[in-house]
Amino acid sequence: MYYLKMQAVMAIAAWAFTSGGQNVPVARDRAPGLHSRGNYDMTELQNKLSSSAKIYYPNSTEFDDASARWSLLDEPKVNVVVVPGTENDVAATVQFANQRELPFLAYTGAHGSLTTLGKMDQGIEIYMTQLDTVTVAGDGKTATIGGGAMSKAVVDALWNAGKQAVTGTCECVSILGPGLGGGHGWLQGHHGLVADQFVSMNIVLANGKLTTIDTTSDLWWAMKGAGHNFGIVTSLTTKVFDIQHRDWAIETLTFSGDKVEAVYQAANDYLLKNGTQPEGLINWSYWLNNPGADPNNPVIIFYIIQEGVTTVDGAYTQPFHNIGPISIEPASGTYTDLAGWTGIANSSPPCQKGALANPRFPIYLQSYNVAAQEKAYGVFANAVRGNSAFNNSIFMFEGYSMQGVNAISADSSAFAFRSENILAAPLINYLPAGPGLDTQVANLGNQLRDILRDGTGQDDLRAYVNYAYGDETLQELYGSDSWRQSRLHSLKKKYDPSGKFSFYAPIA
Incomplete structure (x- = not known):
């Protein structure tokens, strides 16, 4: 994929240039x-x-x-x-x-x-990192995974055993990092979130006690969506499933920025369909600079992903062909290819650590408001084009299948946003240069997020805790229902009264 190769060259070059002082x-x-x-x-x-x-x-x-x-x-x-x-x-x-x-x-x-x-x-x-074991139970229904096991290692170990689990999509994050905040994944349309698969866990609490918890513990509810606040999970037993489909296909379409409204209207009409996007069908997109495709403005990289096929169904792709993309690139493979196709494999730029800042500003949406998409694109393009300090930034839109997520009761976990169909987030990538630039980034990220929020017609912001910037309220991260807030505060007082776990989206 030329555009991803170009982006990889640009991002890795920036990383290499600035990482010498690290x-x-x-x-x-x-x-x-x-x-x-x-x-x-x-x-x-x-x-x-x-x-x-x-x-x-x-x-x-x-x-x-x-x-x-x-x-x-x-x-x-x-x-x-x-x-x-x-x-x-x-x-x-x-x-x-x-x-x-x-x-x-x-x-x-x-x-x-x-x-x-x-x-x-x-x-x-x-x-x-050393707590990285993956062991499938004899009955093939669960696996016990070390608290430091990374997503790719888990996916590969299970795949080799003929099994799958819901994990995060990026290969270089752990299974528990996303899972403790809910955890979106490719298979959630079938089975629900990463956290919905939890069976039991060993956890070190704030007092230093290593204990095992499961559904019989009052803490269990909080660990599925707000778990970063309550302990360190040293191992997890999670549901696993037989591989249902080995074949997966993707079609990658690149559009110029003037096609924003048409692209996202088509996504609403032919993919999302008022929240009924079929299981095993995923739409993702990025806005990013790719001078090889458009030297003046960010392009739209739109992915249509489908399981159980070797070519994405034309009923989903043809409406996008009709819009007039710059390029169309089909590919086929297996589930293990998904991270590479979408630019989040271990070898991809987002998995490289260097000397750059990468804050995100997440928001959940039920559908694409095409007018808001166009307005956000204009602000984003003005901020990142050319020699901007932010020219390696991206705007992400993740549209998973939701049947498995919606099938689970909303009050079953601390994760509060099961009715939302799209996870969006600008990611502002830049070389830190003092508080002035940091403030500029915060203003830009929140401006972009506010544009999308205004397009929802809702007063409240609903944000994914695993992508959070850090200025979100507890209601925005964990749900505005008073019973949710009360339950979280009560559990925090019981299990961590001194606030030992107070650094990751803390519950005060």
């Missing part, structure tokens, strides 16, 4: 490491950990690699990295941090870009 992150080096403060010795923790656990200190390659994040806007500052070798190591680390009154934060894919993460100041990172 070996010694300045913000982290301004404070001494915990091991050198003198009031205790990190060997005390080391002696409590398993033989496979590791501790990394600043000014080492291991520390830099383990603490690197995808977005450098308001990134957390850590002084030491603990790499657990066992689930009990996570508990021991939390207990140690509590005894020393030190903040701690679990890392997996490190793709969270909320500004609230910046409140983590000089504490312990718990890097979950």
Whole structure:
């Protein structure tokens, strides 16, 4: 796909050019490491950990690699990295941090870009990478997955066993990172969200206790949508399914920006159909700069994805052909090709960590308001074209099948937005250059989001917590129903009264 190759070259070039200073992150080096403060010795923790656990200190390659994040806007500052070798190591680390009154934060894919993460100041990172096992149960109905297992590893291990699970779409995030916030995935039209598949989990609570919870726990409801606020999941048992369709197909259409209204009207009429988009049919799109296709304005990259076929049905694609795309690129393969086709594979630019900021400004929509789409496109194009500091930014629109999500009761989990059909988010990509530029980005991202919100006719914003910027209210992230807010606050008071888990979209 020429446009993705072009975008990859541009993004990776920018990353390579700016990443040279990342070996010694300045913000982290301004404070001494915990091991050198003198009031205790990190060997005390080391002696409590398993033989496979590791501790990394600043000014080492291991520390830099383990603490690197995808977005450098308001990134957390850590002084030491603990790499657990066992689930009990996570508990021991939390207990140690509590005894020393030190903040701690679990890392997996490190793709969270909320500004609230910046409140983590000089504490312990718990890097979950070694807890990565995937084991399918003998009956083939569930799998137990380590808390640090990444999506691609889970998908590949299950695929090789003839199984599938609902996971996040991006290969370089964990299964639990998205899942604790609800978790959208390619298979949600059949089975529901990632969180809807949870059967049980081992979790380290704020007091450092490792415990197992399932549907019998009052905490279970909160872990499915607001889980980042309540503990560190060290392992998860989740539903898995026999592979239903090995064949998948995609058609990638590139449109010039003057086709915005026509493209999204067609999406409403022929794909979404008032929320009845068929199971196994997905529409995705990106707005991004691609000088090879249009040297002056961002283009629209529109994907139509269908399972169980080798060519996307013409009933879905022909209306878009009639609009007059710049190019049409069909492809066929398997479920394991989806991330590569949509530019979110391990090798894709969004999975590379460097020296760039990547805040997102998410909003849920029920359908595309074509007038709002056109207005947002105009603002976006003016902000990112040419030599703009934001010219590697993208605007994302994810339109999954919703039958499996809607089939599950809305009050069954802390995830509150089951009636929405589209997840949209501008992602402003830029090289940090001080608070002035950060403020400009926040203004742009919120302006774009507000345009789409105005198009919904709703007063309230409904935002996906896993894409959140950090200025959203609790009602915007977890639902405005008073009973939801009351239940979350009550559980927070019970399980984390001191606010140990207060960095990722915190429940105050």
